[in-house]
Amino acid sequence: APAHPLWPEIERVTLEQLQYARLGVEGGVWQLFAEDGEMKMYKREEEVDGLAVDPLKAVHTVKGVTGREMTHYFFSPDVRFEWETTLEQMKVLETIADDTLIILQIHKRVWPASQRDALFWSHVRRVPNDTDRDAQDIWIACNHSTEHHEAPSNEGKMVRVALTVCLVCQTSIEPPADGRPVTRDHLTCKITYCSVVNPGGWVPTSALRAVYKREYPKFLKRFTQYVKDRCDKQPILF
Numbered sequence: 001a002p003a004h005p006l007w008p009e010i011e012r013v014t015l016e017q018l019q020y021a022r023l024g025v026e027g028g029v030w031q032l033f034a035e036d037g038e039m040k041m042y043k044r045e046e047e048v049d050g051l052a053v054d055p056l057k058a059v060h061t062v063k064g065v066t067g068r069e070m071t072h073y074f075f076s077p078d079v080r081f082e083w084e085t086t087l088e089q090m091k092v093l094e095t096i097a098d099d100t101l102i103i104l105q106i107h108k109r110v111w112p113a114s115q116r117d118a119l120f121w122s123h124v125r126r127v128p129n130d131t132d133r134d135a136q137d138i139w140i141a142c143n144h145s146t147e148h149h150e151a152p153s154n155e156g157k158m159v160r161v162a163l164t165v166c167l168v169c170q171t172s173i174e175p176p177a178d179g180r181p182v183t184r185d186h187l188t189c190k191i192t193y194c195s196v197v198n199p200g201g202w203v204p205t206s207a208l209r210a211v212y213k214r215e216y217p218k219f220l221k222r223f224t225q226y227v228k229d230r231c232d233k234q235p236i237l238f
């Protein structure tokens with residue numbers, strides 16, 4: 001593993017997020033707040049210092065792509081502006097490895113909140129499937145807030161959100177009966193997207209919850225459709 005001071009934290013948080021995502025939405029603590037076809041979005045209403053920091057968990061099933069492809073496009077900074085509509089600026093501050101970056105994102109201002117930025121490490125990895133031998137490996141992309149000397153402290157201009165986000169994908173292949181080659185029609189990708197975002201400065205709780213309700217379903221639908229379109233007619237990346 002690369003010798004970088006953040007590496008132990010990256011390893012720990014990524015594996016913790018994998019377990020958290022795999023817990024599913026049992027236990028009755030998760031409230032279903034949005035549904036669209038295969039996509040189901042759940043939240044828990046929690047406040048930290050009077051700020052709504054509602055953990056979010058979304059599950060979705062997408063045909064025709066693999067978990068490697070889904071997490072690759074989520075991780076890749078080069079394509080982020082193509083699906084992340086709330087972005088104004090983005091800078092890769094450090095490339096720790098080809099699967100690990102430190103990114104500064106400045107988001108568009110969303111009324112009535114003040115403008116926000118996010119500084120986080122971003123990591124993507126394949127996790128061998130230790131339970132089910134003939135299943136595909138699991139892929140996880142994880143974003144977690146961090147510090148960095150190159151990130152401006154904003155001197156009160158901008159509010160910094162604190163986030164932990166993961167996208168966990170499990171691919172399954174329905175092999176064609178007659179031994180013909182596997183095509184995208186035989187692929188199904190089961191996605192779990194988890195996010196906990198502390199909005200930083202104060203935002204009216206009702207306004208923030210309205211933003212969650214509006215933005216998150218839009219984001220996941222747009223992102224997964226983007227990946228399907230990108231992968232269509234391309235060779236499959238397992």
Ligand SMILES: CC(C)(C)c1cc(CCc2ccccn2)cc(-c2ccc(S(=O)(=O)CCO)cc2)c1
Nearest residue numbers: 084086107110113116118143161165197199211212
């Ligand atoms: C709404 C709230 C949850 C507080 C929120 C506010 C803002 C700051 C900008 C913003 C957006 C929308 C509304 C208000 N402010 C950003 C984010 C956010 C950032 C990053 C990611 S990601 O999954 O890492 C994909 C890469 O961008 C997801 C969500 C969330």
